[in-house]
Amino acid sequence: MDDHLFTYFLALRRSVKPPSRHVPQQTTETEKHPKILLDSRGNPEFDVEKEDLIKKLDANEGDRSRAGKVDEDIEVFVNSINELKDFYTTSSCAGRVIVTKSEANSNYASVEWLYVNHKEDSSLQSVLNSIPAQWDEGEIWLKMEPPIIAICCRNLDCAQDLLDTCRANGLKKCSITGMRDKIMAVLVDTQRVETLLALDGKLLVTKDYLNTIITFSNQKLIKSRQRIEKLRLVLMNTFPRSFSDSK
Secondary structure, eight states, X not given: OOHHHHHXXXXXXXXXXXXXXXXXXXXXXXXXXXXXXXXXXXXXXXXXXXXXXXXXXXXXXXXXXXXXXXXXXXXXXXXXXXXXXXXXXXXXEOOEEEEEEEOTTOOGGGOEEEEEEOSSOOOHHHHHHHSOSSOOSSEEXXXXXXXXXXXXXXXXXXXXXXXXXXXXXXXXXXXXXXXXXXXXXXXXXSOOEEEEEEETTEEXXXXXXXXXXXXXXXXXXXXXXXXXXXXXXHHHHHSOBOHHHHO
């Protein structure tokens, strides 16, 4: 190659910068929700609303879950959260084993609940008794659903701290959402079981398999509640109590 031509290509190569490698930055949960990032102070009526809701809970009212009241097996957790200065619960479920029936491609509102048990003692016979003797169309499912708690937070910083603590203690699917003028954290465990039992009038599983799944679901519910209890102890040692509790 001609020396002048070689010199030209060398200069050209040096003048062209290699494309920069784009490294995506980690985004926090707060940056994913710009609408609720606008005011980090949160709801100015937080303390008033908290006091009002706790009064309703004490009267077995106010919980926005399907049952309309706090489940016995999660009452200790709910009471502990409500003792904290910057949080209170709006709805909760202690976890459950359920059997549901629905038409194919139907929405949640049309689901028929055949069996519900919040205890860890579901049995083969109780589940079999819940399945209709005769039916022609639709799906029947057995599910073990973990505890879930909706918590109103004083502001976004409090919600992020709560979320980080929960995720560090095994609850990886917790999230933050905005609801009107409220900042909500949703706590949910990862333990879950979901299996199709019957379709269009025909049972798809044997009794042995069903018994195994029910036992497995009971064990999952126990494990999930143990994790929730461990989290409760961590939260009580991490976050400040209400002013009334610190006197």
